[in-house]
Amino acid sequence: MPVTIQIPTALRVFTDRKSEVQAKGAIIAEAIADFAASYPDIKQHLYDEGGTLRSFINIYLGDTNIKNLGGLDTPLKDGDILMLVPAIAGGSNP
Amino acid sequence: MIVLPDSASAAIMSEGERAYPNECCGALLGSMDDSGGRVVSEILPIHNGRETEEQYHRFVIGPDDFMASEKTARARGLDVIGFYHSHPDHPAVPSDYDREHALPWYSYVIVAVKSGVSGDLTSWELDGDRSRFIKEL
Ligand SMILES: [Zn+2]
Numbered sequence: 451m452p453v454t455i456q457i458p459t460a461l462r463v464f465t466d467r468k469s470e471v472q473a474k475g476a477i478i479a480e481a482i483a484d485f486a487a488s489y490p491d492i493k494q495h496l497y498d499e500g501g502t503l504r505s506f507i508n509i510y511l512g513d514t515n516i517k518n519l520g521g522l523d524t525p526l527k528d529g530d531i532l533m534l535v536p537a538i539a540g541g542s543n544p
Numbered sequence: 545m546i547v548l549p550d551s552a553s554a555a556i557m558s559e560g561e562r563a564y565p566n567e568c569c570g571a572l573l574g575s576m577d578d579s580g581g582r583v584v585s586e587i588l589p590i591h592n593g594r595e596t597e598e599q600y601h602r603f604v605i606g607p608d609d610f611m612a613s614e615k616t617a618r619a620r621g622l623d624v625i626g627f628y629h630s631h632p633d634h635p636a637v638p639s640d641y642d643r644e645h646a647l648p649w650y651s652y653v654i655v656a657v658k659s660g661v662s663g664d665l666t667s668w669e670l671d672g673d674r675s676r677f678i679k680e681l
Contacts (some may be wrong), residue, residue, distance in 0.1 A: 542634035
């Protein structure tokens with residue numbers, strides 16, 4: 451399914467400054483992987499060393515955080531809009 | 545490169561003291577200059593989304609608060625160009641936890657708050673390979 455992925459400002463350095471890109475996938479995990487394959491430099495910021503999506507990267511389908519849907523296995527329809535939304539986290543010590 | 549006016553750094557220092565012994569956090573709103581440098585216009589304090597008992601060494605700006613900060617910035621004709629947080633009784637140097645959770649491009653301002661009084665204030669940008677922070681201020 452062709453879908454649109456909206457890119458946060460901080461990651462547009464990896465998408466030729468584009469604020470949205472097209473990707474394909476039957477489920478959200480596939481669309482994000484397809485997107486990452488098209489812009490390989492973005493991979494290390496989306497996925498950890500083990501290939502798991504980083505905890506601070508949230509994905510919204512329309513207005514809904516996919517945590518409240520079926521997560522990365524949520525099926526996609528033609529024309530769906532995904533948004534990558536970071537959480538900002540940090541602290542002072544381990 | 546970041547330009548942080550005295551008014552903005554004073555506001556961050558005061559937020560750090562207000563939140564002590566917990567961490568404060570918020571967004572840096574501003575714009576890009578012609579050479580790609582970031583100029584901060586104002587700060588936007590955001591509530592620390594971590595559990596109260598973790599806030600002495602952790603902060604989080606959740607995705608809904610992140611989206612709200614972008615919306616506020618746009619409404620003021622600005623962009624979110626970075627974030628700030630405080631290090632209560634720790635130096636103004638990013639922790640490994642900071643680095644593991646950082647995004648490229650943004651400026652990360654840290655203020656050290658010692659015994660309730662703000663001191664050193666620094667700013668950092670994540671290196672492209674995520675291996676370290678580069679000090680910009
Ligand atoms: Zn920190």
